Amino acid sequence: MADAMSQLTHLQVSGSLKLLERSTRRYLNIEKAPRSKLSGCSFTRKLKISLLLGRGSFDVFSRQAGDRGRVIRDRIVLPPMATELATEKGEVINALISHHRARDPDRGGTGMVIVEHSYVSDEGKRSKDQLGIHRDELIPGLRKLAKAIKDEGAVAIIQLNHAGAKAPPEIIGKRPVGPSSVPVPGGEVPRELSVAEIEEIIEKFVEASRRAMEAGFDGIEIHGAHGFLLSQFLSL
Ligand SMILES: Cc1cc2nc3c(=O)[nH]c(=O)nc-3n(C[C@H](O)[C@H](O)[C@H](O)COP(=O)(O)O)c2cc1C
Numbered sequence: 001m002a003d004a005m006s007q008l009t010h011l012q013v014s015g016s017l018k019l020l021e022r023s024t025r026r027y028l029n030i031e032k033a034p035r036s037k038l039s040g041c042s043f044t045r046k047l048k049i050s051l052l053l054g055r056g057s058f059d060v061f062s063r064q065a066g067d068r069g070r071v072i073r074d075r076i077v078l079p080p081m082a083t084e085l086a087t088e089k090g091e092v093i094n095a096l097i098s099h100h101r102a103r104d105p106d107r108g109g110t111g112m113v114i115v116e117h118s119y120v121s122d123e124g125k126r127s128k129d130q131l132g133i134h135r136d137e138l139i140p141g142l143r144k145l146a147k148a149i150k151d152e153g154a155v156a157i158i159q160l161n162h163a164g165a166k167a168p169p170e171i172i173g174k175r176p177v178g179p180s181s182v183p184v185p186g187g188e189v190p191r192e193l194s195v196a197e198i199e200e201i202i203e204k205f206v207e208a209s210r211r212a213m214e215a216g217f218d219g220i221e222i223h224g225a226h227g228f229l230l231s232q233f234l235s236l
Helices: 002-027 094-101 136-151 195-214 229-235
Strands: 049-052 112-119 155-161 219-222
Touching (some): 094 136, 112 136, 136 155, 136 195, 195 219
Parallel strands (some): 155 219
16 A cells, blocks of 8 residues: 555656646747757756756756857856845845855856755745745846856756745745645644645746746756655655
């Protein structure tokens, strides 16, 4: 039974991810791009998934340019690291831009910068001053951030996240949601999502991808690790 359950959950997750990829391709009008052109699409051991926005791909190892004409200047990637340098509404503040500006080539700039996890919906928020990507009003600030990273010569990626059962009630103002009513260690018992709600969350990721593209990011990374919603599908 336990085996069957974990297989089922696994199937649900890969199903959701496939759907997400499909929706992202549709939304970004890259339906006809061959699958290989979606990479990044790195499915790392931590289940962080990177998808490039628009037509074109980067190869971190060969530093080849994608169709968008961007070359990765070295093989070093700055991983996403939450800074809490945003307002309570999720807006970019100048300190976050300065933080990324400080990573110029003279100071050992990285070829690719993955901006920290940003929340795709209010109920997926993890912490008070977390960066947001859940509303169109946030795009101008995100645009400044993407520009600062690209001006320094790096490829700019942003990570998208939904904290699921790890969203603290005192932050989101209600009970968190999850794939089942099994809590994460130390967390609140989450409210189990319906299938329709899961579809809505997929759309939130799609909308967030669109905002990332409009803000000028070269790609997105979907957070599937660290016990947040997507990894909860694997283990709760
Ligand atoms: C302060 C801090 C904040 C972090 N924030 C994030 C984050 O927002 N998203 C994420 O996927 N990983 C986050 N991480 C994890 C780093 O990305 C992770 O350490 C990096 O991927 C290197 O992985 P490794 O330690 O397994 O080699 C954070 C790590 C630190 C130290």
